[in-house]
Amino acid sequence: MRPRPAVPSGRADRTAARRERLDAATAALDPPLAVVDRVAFDTNAADLVDRAGGKTLRVASKSVRCRSLLTRVLSQPGWRGVLAYTLTEAIWLVRTGCTDDAVVGYPTADRAALAELAADDETAATVTLMVDSPEQLDLVDAVVPPHQRPELRLCLDLDASWRPLGGGPGGRLHLGVRRSPLHSAAAAGDLAALIADRPGFRLVGLMSYEAQIAGLGDAPPGRAGRAVLIRAMQRRSYPELTARRAAAVAAVRQHADLEFVNGGGTGSVALTGADPAVSEITAGSGLYGPTLFDGYRAWQPRPAAFFALPVVRRPGPGLVTVLGGGWIASGPAEPSRQPTPWLPAGLRLLPTEGAGEVQTPLAGPAADELAVGDRVWFRHAKAGELAEHVEELHLVAGDRVLETVPTYRGEGQAFL
CATH class of the missing domain: 2.40.37.20 (D-serine dehydratase-like domain)
Incomplete structure (x- = not known):
């Protein structure tokens, strides 16, 4: 050297x-080779708990992808459960003892994994599927009819994007990610009512990910003009979402006893934690502190x-x-x-x-x-x-x- x-x-x-x-x-x-600074990892985990304002944190497994570190963060106070990214992964994490509470963060069309889940009462009691349309229920029933399986746990995905000009997901101004077709409280309530009338399913949760807040840094380096626009958008998007999310939770609870209402991400932990409709917050990227979080004013995790x-x-x-x-x-x-x-x-x-x-x-x-x-x-x-x-x-x-x-x-x- x-x-x-x-x-x-x-x-x-x-x-x-x-x-x-x-x-x-x-x-x-x-x-x-890759390394993780364990002191920084633990410090970030504790900081996220402090920022959550007493709300439980659910770890996003796709942001960690290491069973040992998932187990480590779940052993710390304030953390409970995993937001998995595929059904196969959720089943694996449950069966290997990493968690007894896995919510699949995205809808699945994995027929083999659905059959595997439906064949195991114990695993079915610990894994929650994500849905946003009746077609996803139809797919599950086509794989294993309701009378041949245990009741499957479901979570509704409420679209959290901001549409200041109104209209559907293909509208002229859509700020946020394009996820669920369920944008209004009425749409969420309608699907909840449909689920309540279908055998073989139990609605236990509602999730909404405000990507335009949690996933968009408000201080992009060297882009002062863009920062001003992002902050203005986020100031207006947040109150719209909190009102709509509260209405959606109320509409869904007319048809289901919700165990959890999930929201947010690393970039919005404190803000999402202040929403009274939310019972838990998802976080994961903040444990590693990648460069995308260098552009946030509210909190920057330790690399x-x-x-x-x-x-x-x-x-x-x-x-x-x-x-x-x-x-x-x-x-x-x-x-x-x-x-x-x-x-x-x-x-x-x-x-x-x-x-x-x-x-x-x-x-x-x-x-x-x-x-x-x-x-x-x-x-x-x-x-x-x-x-x-x-x-x-x-x-x-x-x-x-x-x-x-x-x-x-x-x-x-x-x-x-």
Whole structure:
């Protein structure tokens, strides 16, 4: 390793020290590799509880994708239950003892998994399916008729997007994600009434995810004008949603005894927690603290998850190339979805190449201090998607690896 130039005091000094600790902790390991700072992870988990205002937190498994860390956060006060992303995953988490309360966050058309769920009374009592239309009920009945299965637990997905000009999901102005067709309280109540009249189902929950608030940072770096517009939108969207969500809960409760009303995400924990209609809040990304949350004013989690790639080339002055790197986050294809070179400070992706599947060139003053074999530390744009690229996570504290745990991939599980 080449001698490193002296760094100024203050923030740069702390950054250099963090790099040295990570390098020391993983010195015996060959990159590519991923680590989770266990102290930062636990601190983020506790901070989220504090922000929830007494409401229970349900962990979003897609933002973690590591059974050991899901179990760890669920052992902490204030956390209860999992929001899974597929039915197969939910069944696996229940049967492996990770949780006894798994809500599938999205509707399923997995016939084999539905048959598996319907064949097991104990698992059926702990897994809740997400629905937003009668067609999804029809699919379940076609797989296993009501008289041949236990009662299946259901949760309604209420669309939480803001439509200031009115109209349906295809309207001219739709702010938020396009999820459920259930936007009005009346529509939610109508489906609840239909479920109440159909054998083989029991409606136990209602969920609404306000992506235009929870999933949209209000302080995007270098985009002051956009920040002003986002904040204005969020100020107007929130009261509309709280009124509509309360009305929907009231309409649904005319037909079902709801066990929970779920809302929010990491980016809106405090705001969603203040909604009296909500009984629990989903969070997950804030445990790892990916770069997308650097653009939030209300709360920024501590960066806790990182990955290291080795330097394999030095194409010229001010340039190095690392092996791999194309660990792109889902969502719109834009620079914010690319991983960020983090340590050493002073590296950037090339706009003409970006992060590549098999190699990633990096430019900047820090490149000249790196030798072939050195490592560059990155932060992922999102949270759990990092775990799809590695079989294990090294849990670190300071300059030590405390434990190495498998990701879903490391346990041979690929749910999507």
